[in-house]
Amino acid sequence: MGKKRTIRTIPQQRAPMPEQPVEQRVKNFTEVACGFSVADTLKEAERCLLCPDEPCIAGCPVGINIPGFIQKLGQKDFRSAYDIITQTNLLPAICGRVCPQESQCEKVCTVGDTLEPVAIGRLERWVGDTAIAEGWVNVPDIEPSRFKIGIVGSGPAGMACAADMAKAGCDVTVYEAFHQAGGVLKYGIPDFRLPNTIVDAEIDNLRKLGVKFECNTLVGRLFTIEQMRGEMGFDAVFIGTGAGYPSMLGIPGDSLNGVLSANELLTRCNLMRAKEFPGYDTPLIMGHRVVVIGAGNTAMDAMRVSLRLGAEKVSCVYRRSRTECPARAEEVHHAEQEGIEFHWLTNPVEILDDGNGGVRGMRCVRMELGEPDDSGRRRPVAVTGSEHELETDLVVFAIGTNANPIIGQTSKLKLNKRGYIETDDNLATSMVGVFAGGDIVTGAATVIEAMGAGRKAACSMKAYLRIRDVNRGYADAGDSIGQFFGLALSEQNFARVRVA
Amino acid sequence: MVERASFEITGREDFSEVTYSLVVHHPLMAKAANPGQFVIVMSHEAGERIPLTIADFDRHEGTVTLVVQAVGKTTREMQQTCKVGTRLYALVGPMGLPSRIGHAKKVVCAGGGLGVAPVFPQARGFKESGAYVIGVLGFRSKNLIFWSDKFSACCDELIICTDDGSAGIKGFVSDGIKRAIERHTGIDEVVAIGPPMMMKACVETTRPHAIKTIVSLNPIMVDGTGMCGGCRVKLGNEVKFACVDGPDFDGHKVDFADLTTRLRRYTEQEKLALQRWSDTCRMKEPLVSGGRNVAATPPHPPATELLELPDPFEDVRGG
Numbered sequence: 001m002g003k004k005r006t007i008r009t010i011p012q013q014r015a016p017m018p019e020q021p022v023e024q025r026v027k028n029f030t031e032v033a034c035g036f037s038v039a040d041t042l043k044e045a046e047r048c049l050l051c052p053d054e055p056c057i058a059g060c061p062v063g064i065n066i067p068g069f070i071q072k073l074g075q076k077d078f079r080s081a082y083d084i085i086t087q088t089n090l091l092p093a094i095c096g097r098v099c100p101q102e103s104q105c106e107k108v109c110t111v112g113d114t115l116e117p118v119a120i121g122r123l124e125r126w127v128g129d130t131a132i133a134e135g136w137v138n139v140p141d142i143e144p145s146r147f148k149i150g151i152v153g154s155g156p157a158g159m160a161c162a163a164d165m166a167k168a169g170c171d172v173t174v175y176e177a178f179h180q181a182g183g184v185l186k187y188g189i190p191d192f193r194l195p196n197t198i199v200d201a202e203i204d205n206l207r208k209l210g211v212k213f214e215c216n217t218l219v220g221r222l223f224t225i226e227q228m229r230g231e232m233g234f235d236a237v238f239i240g241t242g243a244g245y246p247s248m249l250g251i252p253g254d255s256l257n258g259v260l261s262a263n264e265l266l267t268r269c270n271l272m273r274a275k276e277f278p279g280y281d282t283p284l285i286m287g288h289r290v291v292v293i294g295a296g297n298t299a300m301d302a303m304r305v306s307l308r309l310g311a312e313k314v315s316c317v318y319r320r321s322r323t324e325c326p327a328r329a330e331e332v333h334h335a336e337q338e339g340i341e342f343h344w345l346t347n348p349v350e351i352l353d354d355g356n357g358g359v360r361g362m363r364c365v366r367m368e369l370g371e372p373d374d375s376g377r378r379r380p381v382a383v384t385g386s387e388h389e390l391e392t393d394l395v396v397f398a399i400g401t402n403a404n405p406i407i408g409q410t411s412k413l414k415l416n417k418r419g420y421i422e423t424d425d426n427l428a429t430s431m432v433g434v435f436a437g438g439d440i441v442t443g444a445a446t447v448i449e450a451m452g453a454g455r456k457a458a459c460s461m462k463a464y465l466r467i468r469d470v471n472r473g474y475a476d477a478g479d480s481i482g483q484f485f486g487l488a489l490s491e492q493n494f495a496r497v498r499v500a
Numbered sequence: 501m502v503e504r505a506s507f508e509i510t511g512r513e514d515f516s517e518v519t520y521s522l523v524v525h526h527p528l529m530a531k532a533a534n535p536g537q538f539v540i541v542m543s544h545e546a547g548e549r550i551p552l553t554i555a556d557f558d559r560h561e562g563t564v565t566l567v568v569q570a571v572g573k574t575t576r577e578m579q580q581t582c583k584v585g586t587r588l589y590a591l592v593g594p595m596g597l598p599s600r601i602g603h604a605k606k607v608v609c610a611g612g613g614l615g616v617a618p619v620f621p622q623a624r625g626f627k628e629s630g631a632y633v634i635g636v637l638g639f640r641s642k643n644l645i646f647w648s649d650k651f652s653a654c655c656d657e658l659i660i661c662t663d664d665g666s667a668g669i670k671g672f673v674s675d676g677i678k679r680a681i682e683r684h685t686g687i688d689e690v691v692a693i694g695p696p697m698m699m700k701a702c703v704e705t706t707r708p709h710a711i712k713t714i715v716s717l718n719p720i721m722v723d724g725t726g727m728c729g730g731c732r733v734k735l736g737n738e739v740k741f742a743c744v745d746g747p748d749f750d751g752h753k754v755d756f757a758d759l760t761t762r763l764r765r766y767t768e769q770e771k772l773a774l775q776r777w778s779d780t781c782r783m784k785e786p787l788v789s790g791g792r793n794v795a796a797t798p799p800h801p802p803a804t805e806l807l808e809l810p811d812p813f814e815d816v817r818g819g
Contacts, residue, residue, distance in 0.1 A: 177725050179542055179549075179590035187723075216505075216592040218725060222532050244727035248739050255734055255758055257765045264728035272548065272722065278776050281548035281574055282722075283769030357761040404726050405744050409597070 007114050010047045014116045015040040026307050026338050029191040029275060033097075033330075036126045045073040047111060047118045055108040056120060061452030062160075064088045066105055066120055073123060082131045085124060086138045090163040090209075091202045091451070093132055094156070094185060096125025097194050099448040100328045132201045137208050145169035147465050150234035152219045152407070155183020156447045157240030157438030159206060160454030161461075166209040168458075168467050170235075174206075175217040178271065184242060185447070187271035188263070188298065190305050193331075196270070220410035229433055236433045236461045239413075239421060240454055243401040243439035249293065253351030254397075258287060258359030262294070262302040262398035269305050287394025290314045291362055293348055294398035297446075300331040302396045303340050314340050315390065319347040319367050319380045343390070345369070347382065351395055362390045401444045418443070426460040427453065435461055505529065507588040510563055515646035518570045519614060521555065522582055527562030529594055535621035536599030536716060536748050539566065540724040542590035543578045550574055551721045553693070553747070554594060555617035556650075564593075567617035573773040595724045596747045599714070601625040604688035608680050609655070610636040610702055612673040612694025616647060618716060619693045620654075627654040634680045634687075635659065638673035638698065642666035674701035687711050692751060696760050703751035713751035717742045719762055734758045 018034040019025075025032050036044065048070040056066040065084050072081035085092045101107075101121035109117035130136075147170040151158045154176035166172045180186055182199045203213065219225070219241075228234045246261035248254060265284065268274040274284035290306040292299050295318035303314045316335070318325060321344045325332060336342070345367040354360035366386035369378035403419035414422045414430035420443060421436040423429050429436050437453030439445055461467075511523030529539070538553045556565035570579040582588070599622050607626050611619035616637050626633050635655035639645050641664045651658055659676040660668030669675065677690060690713045692702035699715040706713045719731040719742050726744035733742050734755035740746060 177592055178723065179592070187727075216507075216590050218592055218595060221537075221594050222528055222592075242727075244725070245741070245744075246727075246729040248729070248732070255732060255739065255762065257761060261729040264722060264730045267722050267728050273546070277769065278773045280546045281773060283548075283766045283773065285765065285769070357764065406725060409744070 005046070005049050007049065007111065010049065010111070010115075011043055012115055014047070014119050015044040015122075017119070017122055022337050022339075025192065029308055031195055032192050032334055035129055036122055041073055041123060041126045042076070044119050044123055045070050047115075048074070049110055051110045053110065055110060056105040056118075059105040059108040061104065061448050062088050062455055064105075064124070069127065070118070070120075070123060073127070078127065078130055079136065081127050082136055083138060085127055088455075089451070090205060091128070091156075091159065092124045093128025093198045094194060094202055095448055095451070096121050096123075096128050097198075098185075098189060098446075100446055102329050104448070129198075132198065137205055142167060142210065143169045144171075145465075145467060147171065147235045147467070148233055149173070149461065150228045150232070150237045151175065151240065152225070152237065153183055153240040153242060153438075153440075154181040154203075154213060154215075155240060155242055155438065155450065156185060157242075157450040157454035157457075158183065158238065159203070160451035161238045161240065161435075161437070161458045162206055162211045162454075163209060164455055164458030165238075165461060166206070166211050168462055170465075170467075172210065173212045173214055173234075175219050176213065176215045177218040179215050180271065181213045181215060184244075187267040188301070189447075190266065190270050190301050192304065192308070193301065218406070220406040225407065225411040225413065225431065225434060229431070234433075235465060236435065238454070238457050238461065239407060239429070239434065239436040239440060240438040240450065240457075241404055241407060241440045242450075243403060243420075243444045245402040245404045246397070247400045247402055249348065249351075249397050249399065251348060251350055253353060253359070256351055256353055256359050256395075257357045258285070258354075258393055259351055259395045259397070262292070262298045262396050263401075265302050265396050266298070266305060269309065275309060284309070285394070286310055287359075287392065288312045289392045290394045290396065291317055291348075291390055291392040292396045292398055293317050294400070295320075295325040295327055295332075295342075296398060296400070296444075297327045297331055299396075299398035300327045300335050302398050303335055304338060306394070306396070307338055307340070311394070315392075316340055316342045317346045317348055317362075317364060317390070318342070318344055320377065321345055321369060324377045345380065347380065348395075349387070352389070354393075359393050359395055360391075362392050362395060364388055364390055401439070403440065403443075407440070426463075427457040428460055428464070433464065435464075505591070507591045509582055509584055509586055509588070510561075511565075512582065512584050513646075515567075516644050518579075519567065519644070519646070520570070520579060520582075521565055521567045521617070522578075523563045523565050524588060524591060525562060526564055526591060529564050529591075530557045530559050530562045533557040533564060533594040533621075534598030535601065535625040536618075537594035537596050538618075538718065538724075538747060539564065539591055539593030539595065540721065541566070541578075541588055543574065543581060544589045547577075547589060548574055549590075549722055549724070551595075551718055551724060551743075553618035553716065553718065555620060557621070565617075567614055569614045572770050573777045576774065577777065592724065595743060597745070599625070599691070599716075599748050601629050602689075603629070604631050606632045606634070606684060606687050608634045608636055608677055608687055608690040610638070610673050610677055610690060610692045610694075612638040612692075612698035613640070613644075615692075615694030615698065615716075616651075619691060620647060620650060622691050622693075623651060624654045627656075631688075632656050634684070636661065636673055636676035636680060638662070638676060638694070639667075640664065672701060673698055674705045677702055677705050681706070681709055681711070689714065690751075691716075696756055696763065699751060699754075700756040703754070703756075707752055714748050715751035715754060716747045717749055717754065717759065718747055719759060720765060733762075 069081040069084040106117040149170045151174040268284040272282035273280040286309040290311040350363040352361040367380035370381040373379040435457040437457040438450035505526040508525040552566045555567040609623040635651045635658045638661040661676040721731045722728045731742040735753040
């Protein structure tokens with residue numbers, strides 16, 4: 001390793017992420033951030049101090065051994081870097097792209113106290129992309145446990161849970177209502193941020209672990225959670241169906257034809273490929289002047305998709321200020337670069353009819369920030385007499401989601417007041433052997449949080465099924481820690497007890 | 501476990517030049533389906549997701565029946581490609597809340613045009629629960645009548661209406677309902693399914709008599725699971741999603757003007773897609789059929805003719 005690194009000796013600047021030029025990228029759906037080169041990766045890996053506190057590991061919802069994999073990158077041992085990441089996260093190519101690293105691992109990075117933090121997300125993405133390009137897969141030596149696990153929803157929570165249960169030797173089936181697996185990673189996040197090919201590659205990795213995907217299956221309606229636990233013979237079930245029931249604006253004009261949810265816009269464009277209409281059959285009407293209400297990641301996606309579909313002008317209307325904006329910093333930055341106009345502290349009050357069932361404009365009021373509310377953010381208050389009109393012909397609302405009602409309608413699972421599934425701290429629901437996690441428990445959150453929940457639920461499931469290797473990574477089988485009385489841990493697992 | 505669904509088309513019947521039924525293999529769905537529910541179909545990988553009401557299901561055979569009217573590009577294309585032995589690319593369901601077959605003693609089950617098909621499982625359901633069922637079926641003319649035999653088997657009374665008077669009484673479905681109301685007292689419930697204009701007329705017919713009227717709405721959908729909000733409908737001041745809160749709603753509360761406007765959202769694109777498909781498919785046809793003559797389906801008329809079909813929303817309404 002040579003001389004010990006210090007904050008003075010490491011490269012002071014972050015390796016910049018190569019990006020498609022703005023004028024070019026607003027016309028295509030190819031990824032904006034092109035990814036690090038090997039040189040970038042090696043240079044950035046040098047910036048990690050390998051500090052003893054390792055705050056980044058605690059900052060990661062799935063607890064990736066971040067210094068560990070960065071060290072391997074520095075040693076040009078790329079395969080080992082991949083092995084380390086996949087001990088805890090099977091989907092590095094996805095997480096490296098969509099995690100809000102600046103509020104997780106990179107936020108607590110020691111280097112970040114003085115300089116810009118290590119670009120952990122970019123490094124993780126490079127490892128994930130390299131693994132896909134090289135065809136690396138870590139199929140662990142799985143020992144069948146004879147347990148049958150059913151997973152409802154193939155989004156990030158379901159995928160993470162499926163991976164862990166498959167690694168524990170279970171027979172895992174993932175059910176998805178759409179015709180393609182991937183959930184929000186497919187229908188929600190656009191190609192220029194997370195290409196569907198990457199999602200498919202990661203899903204293929206899960207298939208190699210033995211996970212089965214059953215699409216076109218609406219659980220609750222085709223069969224119920226009770227039936228899964230009963231006649232279908234699943235020893236445990238995980239529900240990760242997502243929040244997905246868009247909140248309505250509740251203002252006059254919100255059912256006009258030029259008003260749609262960001263979910264609808266994104267699904268039509270990403271999953272149904274309306275951007276290739278009429279080659280693909282699903283249509284999508286694009287406006288000339290698009291207004292998106294809300295400033296989360298979904299709103300950013302909706303705006304940037306609109307731009308690429310040919311909108312002349314795209315604006316964002318958000319009732320709070322930029323400081324409170326919930327989107328990832330990088331997304332806001334990209335949106336601004338691409339010429340999105342931001343109207344901070346602005347709230348819509350009415351969408352105006354063009355006389356033909358469409359939209360001609362939107363009436364807004366200006367807001368100012370008052371006292372902090374329950375969320376700790378300063379509550380926006382309308383400024384009297386500040387009404388004004390914005391010209392628009394397409395209004396997209398991205399103001400959050402409510403609980404999807406299907407599982408509640410079709411099972412006896414206990415729900416909370418807001419309709420989300422109630423769980424204990426271990427993500428166990430009111431029904432024995434049924435666990436839930438992700439947006440259907442917490443309300444809308446991020447991909448990595450959903451994955452964290454999926455892994456946590458898997459952990460509880462293993463405890464429930466008396467599978468002993470809870471928290472055991474699969475790469476440590478040869479370690480000395482894996483030995484007890486001369487027996488490998490994997491051998492001890494023969495003593496698994498099946499509970500009724 | 502039930503046999504795995506293949507989405508194979510095991511039966512097909514052409515009722516007229518534009519309406520046809522498909523019987524699809526899906527044992528689990530046949531087992532789970534209830535009256536009033538619907539499915540979403542994709543005929544091929546690049547296709548759109550279209551909602552179609554389940555017109556019948558056979559738990560023994562493991563099949564569900566869908567009735568389709570060829571109006572738009574997708575339904576026209578399906579008319580050509582969905583032959584017995586072929587498979588649908590995707591079929592998901594049963595979706596939506598099942599109809600409430602309550603304890604009504606006397607009900608009217610009214611279907612207009614393609615809406616005749618989805619009202620059938622409800623008529624049968626009411627009959628099985630012991631109700632006196634009056635069927636009211638409306639068609640444009642005699643040659644478009646289908647399933648009257650199926651209805652005769654489960655209705656205590658059957659009123660056929662045709663727009664041109666070529667069979668049954670001359671008039672619309674609402675006229676049939678009016679006749680049923682005149683003849684009977686104590687009608688507990690009316691179920692009306694059909695194009696929005698027809699349902700609106702039925703609702704207006706029963707409103708003065710304060711008879712509970714259930715309509716089945718089928719607006720434009722994408723996922724059908726409550727995720728996109730495209731199918732939102734207005735009921736008084738409330739906004740509901742037809743896919744998860746419906747598709748059955750209290751007809752007296754439904755804002756039909758809003759429904760019709762929202763159904764027109766993609767009219768331009770629908771025309772474009774149909775025109776484009778119509779222009780290209782005639783050249784493609786011999787290639788698809790591999791040189792053999794595909795006599796089973798009638799050659800489709802040119803697009804100009806297609807665009808003048810009586811009710812452009814009947815295909816959206818589905819069947």
